[in-house]
Amino acid sequence: MSGQIQWVAVSVFVFFFALVTVMGFVAARWKAGPVGEHLDEWGLGGRQFGIWITWFLVGGDFYTAYTVIAVPALVYAVGAYGFFALPYTIIVYPFVFAVMPVLWKVAKRNGHVTAADVVHGAYQSRGLELAVALTGIVATMPYIALQLVGMGAVIKTMGLQGELPIVAAFIILALYTYSSGLRAPALIAFVKDLMIYIVVLTAVVVVPLKLGGYGVVFAAADEAFKAKGGATGLLLKPSQYLPYATLALGSALAAFMYPHTLTGVFASKSAGTLRKNAILLPAYTLLLGLIALLGYMAYAAHIKVNSPNEVVPQLFQTLFPSWFAGFAFAAIAIGALVPAAVMSIGAANLFTRNVWKAYVNPAISHAGEAGVAKITSLVVKVGALAFTLFLPVQYALDLQLLGGLWILQTFPALVFTLFTRWFRAEGLLAGWAVGILWGTYTAWSNGLKPLASITLGETNYSFYVGLGALIINVVVAVIASAMLGRRASAKAAARS
Numbered sequence: 001m002s003g004q005i006q007w008v009a010v011s012v013f014v015f016f017f018a019l020v021t022v023m024g025f026v027a028a029r030w031k032a033g034p035v036g037e038h039l040d041e042w043g044l045g046g047r048q049f050g051i052w053i054t055w056f057l058v059g060g061d062f063y064t065a066y067t068v069i070a071v072p073a074l075v076y077a078v079g080a081y082g083f084f085a086l087p088y089t090i091i092v093y094p095f096v097f098a099v100m101p102v103l104w105k106v107a108k109r110n111g112h113v114t115a116a117d118v119v120h121g122a123y124q125s126r127g128l129e130l131a132v133a134l135t136g137i138v139a140t141m142p143y144i145a146l147q148l149v150g151m152g153a154v155i156k157t158m159g160l161q162g163e164l165p166i167v168a169a170f171i172i173l174a175l176y177t178y179s180s181g182l183r184a185p186a187l188i189a190f191v192k193d194l195m196i197y198i199v200v201l202t203a204v205v206v207v208p209l210k211l212g213g214y215g216v217v218f219a220a221a222d223e224a225f226k227a228k229g230g231a232t233g234l235l236l237k238p239s240q241y242l243p244y245a246t247l248a249l250g251s252a253l254a255a256f257m258y259p260h261t262l263t264g265v266f267a268s269k270s271a272g273t274l275r276k277n278a279i280l281l282p283a284y285t286l287l288l289g290l291i292a293l294l295g296y297m298a299y300a301a302h303i304k305v306n307s308p309n310e311v312v313p314q315l316f317q318t319l320f321p322s323w324f325a326g327f328a329f330a331a332i333a334i335g336a337l338v339p340a341a342v343m344s345i346g347a348a349n350l351f352t353r354n355v356w357k358a359y360v361n362p363a364i365s366h367a368g369e370a371g372v373a374k375i376t377s378l379v380v381k382v383g384a385l386a387f388t389l390f391l392p393v394q395y396a397l398d399l400q401l402l403g404g405l406w407i408l409q410t411f412p413a414l415v416f417t418l419f420t421r422w423f424r425a426e427g428l429l430a431g432w433a434v435g436i437l438w439g440t441y442t443a444w445s446n447g448l449k450p451l452a453s454i455t456l457g458e459t460n461y462s463f464y465v466g467l468g469a470l471i472i473n474v475v476v477a478v479i480a481s482a483m484l485g486r487r488a489s490a491k492a493a494a495r496s
Contacts, residue, residue, distance in 0.1 A: 012326030024176030060189030075295030259346025431477030439469030
């Protein structure tokens, strides 16, 4: 059936895609506000999203289409190591509970829209503000492209060839995001998350029943990994303990530094909303664990693929009737639209406030800011689409790895600022630069693998390169800030 158009699946897919398209345009009048007259309205939904809207929105842009595709693909490829996403999504929520309400209060009090706004408000440093803004924009672009990769995987499985379906989907996304701003993905996230839950909960019950139970699933996966050899298996190898732990911790610290996750934070109605969401959001971690198991199920179902990214679509096409496969594919595709919309809005907010307003038109009006952000969101989407159409998928994967490393280097400038003003802007900027340069060079020299190695004595230790870069970043920031502080004290003493 490969290569043939699955018309039943396509029909169901188109129905649900049309449904969310209508919702996207209707969203402009949902929780009505002057969407085109203020960046707070277009880019943050009026800062009025309560517990449930924030829960769906943050979950919607945190657990993306590529998550549904990539996590089972990694588990299929390497086994237990692919489950690093679970501890990282457990670690991140205490961090959210402790830090994000403080960030929200600072942003609300001062009218900040982006992380770079917060940094500039604290230090009055255009250089540090620009570093945070550009890092966010650059790190977001390949992330949007990967949503297209996830969408493309399910479209291809239904037998639709060529780039036209993806282009059409993104044109529709661009139009209703331009019209409705953050309200569109916030409203669509309700449908997307409900569909994903239905798909995954059905799969983890029905698939094992069809295959003979979870015992058969794990036995098939174990046999496949033993035949494959290397660093694969149902359990971690001792040499994987440190890489696994550092990758989970580094990913957790980076997760809420991205513009799209911070956009969900800034759009919340109150600090209490964020605390309650930090308590409720781990429900998505349970969902993620179930999604990851699909990678093991593919072995028991004897799924053969050219790329691990095809595992989930092939599993649903093989084991489910066409109508349910179409429903699952629609859920994954809509799961690409929600985060892609929020990502483009987050990047547009950064460009508007911290590049255009800071350097091009400082006197721009609120309506002017909203207009620039709308245009920028279109440009960002077109860039991500061009990236996907004209460059190999591996480039997007490689740049996403670097994007995670880069965005992690904004952690000290944003988070430390909330609790202390001991650091100097120049020190934080120096730390950011050294972290970016060392991390990029190390990842590049290792063939863009996420791990770096260090030898102590006769033992070699591997660790997540992004976390290593962050540690170096903090050390440089501390040393530079201390030296600058000492110099400032000496000058003050000399004047007195």
